[in-house]
Amino acid sequence: MPETGEIDEVEIVVLVDRAAKKQGLATDYGLSIYVEPRRGGKSYHILFDTGPSFEILRRNADMLGVDLNRIDRIVISHFHRDHYGALSELLDNVSRQGTIFVPEEPWFALHVLKKARSLGWRVARVQTSTPVAPGVYAFGPVARSLEISLKIVLKDGRRALLVGCGHASIPMILRWAGRLDRYELVAGGFHLKEEDDESAEKLGEMLTVMKIGKVMPLHCSGHEETFRKVLGEKFVSGGAGTRLVLL
Numbered sequence: 001m002p003e004t005g006e007i008d009e010v011e012i013v014v015l016v017d018r019a020a021k022k023q024g025l026a027t028d029y030g031l032s033i034y035v036e037p038r039r040g041g042k043s044y045h046i047l048f049d050t051g052p053s054f055e056i057l058r059r060n061a062d063m064l065g066v067d068l069n070r071i072d073r074i075v076i077s078h079f080h081r082d083h084y085g086a087l088s089e090l091l092d093n094v095s096r097q098g099t100i101f102v103p104e105e106p107w108f109a110l111h112v113l114k115k116a117r118s119l120g121w122r123v124a125r126v127q128t129s130t131p132v133a134p135g136v137y138a139f140g141p142v143a144r145s146l147e148i149s150l151k152i153v154l155k156d157g158r159r160a161l162l163v164g165c166g167h168a169s170i171p172m173i174l175r176w177a178g179r180l181d182r183y184e185l186v187a188g189g190f191h192l193k194e195e196d197d198e199s200a201e202k203l204g205e206m207l208t209v210m211k212i213g214k215v216m217p218l219h220c221s222g223h224e225e226t227f228r229k230v231l232g233e234k235f236v237s238g239g240a241g242t243r244l245v246l247l
């Protein structure tokens with residue numbers, strides 16, 4: 001299916017991360033990002049991962065003015081608790097139904113997906129690239145990672161990439177995403193926390209050569225100072241409370 005940029009702008013709000021950029025927000029080891037693409041006065045409400053705890057997700061969403069009741073598209077990057085742990089309670093606490101996009105239906109999460117279906121949610125298994133909303137695509141799983149990522153395409157063709165944990169590596173995920181020359185933002189977990197500084201330096205250099213506009217390492221990325229040094233102006237210091245608008 002051709003991936004067309006149909007949106008005028010997109011707002012991205014980090015709801016859960018291990019760092020917070022605003023006083024009063026709770027932190028946790030996990031990731032949840034709210035994505036709101038807009039076109040012609042209409043907006044769409046997407047949650048990319050839920051983080052591990054619904055209590056923290058709800059508290060931070062409330063503080064940041066994100067209404068969880070409006071969410072009708074949930075993308076679970078992969079089935080590790082730090083990315084989907086809050087899903088079951090989230091479903092208990094929202095009034096809308098919609099679609100949950102997943103890379104697989106693992107046995108240990110079957111009860112959550114069964115519950116989702118019984119509450120009226122549709123479960124869509126992503127196998128290549130699947131539209132989530134106009135201009136927004138879930139794609140993957142990349143390599144053998146069983147992890148899907150989110151690609152946002154603006155009207156003029158510029159793009160943003162959101163990654164849960166980056167198990168397949170950021171360069172590999174970008175290669176899958178395609179059109180490497182058009183990325184305005186790459187954000188999410190870069191899976192380098194346990195790696196040495198040199199790996200972060202190499203990735204930073206690679207993203208610089210690719211001319212990525214902004215890079216926001218979150219969650220399991222680590223090496224904040226190295227990324228800041230290598231990426232210079234491209235580096236965005238992100239955490240719960242970071243809000244970006246691409247237009």
Ligand SMILES: [Fe+2]
Binds near residue numbers: 080165219220
């Ligand atoms: Fe993770």
